[in-house]
Every structure is written in structure tokens, then in C-alpha cells.
Amino acid sequence: MIYTVTLNPSVDYIAEVAQFELGSLNRTTADAKFPGGKGINVSRVMKRLGVESHALGFIGGFTGKFVEDFLRNENIHTNFVKVSEDTRINIKLKTEVETEINGQGPRISENQLEEFLKVFYKLEKEDIVVLAGSIPGTLPALIYKKIMTVCKENQIKVVADVSGDALKEVIAEKPYLIKPNHHELGELFQTEIKTTDEALEYGKKLVEQGVKHVIVSLAEKGALLITEDDCYVANVPQGKVLNSVGAGDSVVGGFISAIAKNKTMEEAFKIGVAAGSATAFSMELCTTEKIEELLPHVQVNKV
């Protein structure tokens, strides 16, 4: 089974404002609410691609109920620990440029953390754990490291889509897959990465440090997959970006779904990139139809 971890889920409020004016009353031209948080997005994309997962994390209040009900309506398994404060609301403002305001999230107690961690002691060898998103302020900064240590003891594959210090800690535990974007990769090595060649150079260093697979996404410039044996580069399809929220999560969801269906690394990478662009070109997360439409426009080559 695949387990996605979203420590700080959200209700994503997508607000489209035609001509946004700071300091004025703006009215939306369209708006929508979706369950959010990176692990939850991965679960939703995988479900669309026919792959089951369990969504784990902490939820609370009326917003938490919205998240859980929405996922259950999509027939996604959930096993959230309930907290007393409300799940956060993240604002995704669509104007000429995209602006995001992410909330802090509810407080989580030590007992609630203990309850959450119990699941990881029961996992089996063929399970996959996806750790995605930021760590709420009330949880220990080393929480991902702790989960990975338990997973390692049971030879469970860990996929991590995290950034900053959490990414450094996760890398030290030699995960199965990480998916930094080129900014996050640059931040790791205190440099700026602008091209796929530069991304390849630094991505290879992570594989040398023990990460099994590294996908580096460079938005419209393409993506790279680096493994112990091979390196692949992909272009991204041409199209109008409507909402890039969840595009990176869709790359992860598309890739793992394909791995779960025993596709080759190259095929899985292609599906991941198509899923990322399918989300970027939609107001919501990608659909299977959109992914299939884009697949012929993604070329993957060995480098």
C-alpha cells in the first residue's frame, strides 16, 4: 500500500481576480475550494490514475471536515489524527501573476503526534511512504527523519517532496525518490541553477550521496530523472499555465502511480511530467484525459 503524509493539510481557496488592486475591494471572477497539501494532492492524482493510497496527517475543525469529506467522496482512504484547532486555509490568488498565502495550521500535541506515528510501526516491506509538504511549527523539526528511520528498519521505500532543512535531513536517510525543483536543488548547494545541464551536475551529486532516484523539475524548461544507472531529460508540452498549484505534486503522483503499475523508469518519468503539465494547464489537479492528451508531447531522452 502507498501512504501519503501531509502534516499540515489545507483548504486551498483558489480566487481568480481579473484586475487585482492592492488596497482596494477586489471581487473574484471565479473561485473554488479544494482539499490541499502536497501529500493529499499526490493521493488525489494517484486515485485518478487508478492507484490506491491512504492519506495520513492531522486535520481539525470545519476545514478539516471539508478535507476529509472531499477525499472520502473521491474514494480516497483517509486515516487522519484529529486535532482541536481548524485545518488552515491557503489562498491561491490568480491574477496576472500567481500569489499564494499559506496559513500556519493547527497546534499538534505530543499525544496526537504519538498516535500519528503508530501507523509507521505496522507498515510492510512492499509499502511506499510519501512525505510531502512543510512541517507545522508545533511538530519537531526532525519528524521526517524520525519517520524515515522507522521506515528504513522495515526496508520501506520513502519518497520525499520537501524543501529547506527538511530536504537536507531526508537526503541523509537515502530515500527512494526526491523531487526538488531547480530552486530547491540550488538552495541545497548554495548556488543558482538555471539550466538542465547545471541541474544534472547537482542532481548527480545527490545520487552519489545515496538517493536512489532524483527528479529535478525546471518548470517550463523541462525535467530530469537521475538514477544510479541512467539519466534522462524530458521537455514539457507547450500550453497556457492556468494554475501551477499542485503541478510538482502531480509529477510525483504520476511517477509513483506508474511505478506501482510496474512501468519502466523512463515511462514513469514521462507520465510524471505529463501529469505535472496537465495540472499546470488546468484550474484544478490533472485528469487522466488531460495526461493522455499531453503524453505524446513529452519526449524523454537518455543523457
Ligand SMILES: Nc1ncnc2c1ncn2[C@@H]1O[C@H](COP(=O)(O)OP(=O)(O)OP(=O)(O)O)[C@@H](O)[C@H]1O
Ligand atoms: N510553464 C509550464 N509549461 C508546461 N509545464 C509546466 C510549466 N510549469 C510547470 N509545469 C509542469 O509542472 C511540473 C512541476 O513544475 P515546477 O518545476 O515549477 O515544480 P514545483 O515548483 O514543485 O511545482 P509547484 O508549482 O507545484 O510548486 C513541471 O515538471 C511540468 O511538468
Ligand SMILES: O=P(O)(O)OC[C@@]1(O)O[C@H](CO)[C@@H](O)[C@@H]1O
Ligand atoms: O505550506 P506547504 O506545506 O509547503 O505547501 C502547501 C501547499 O501550498 O502545497 C500544495 C501545492 O503543492 C497546496 O495544495 C498547498 O496549499
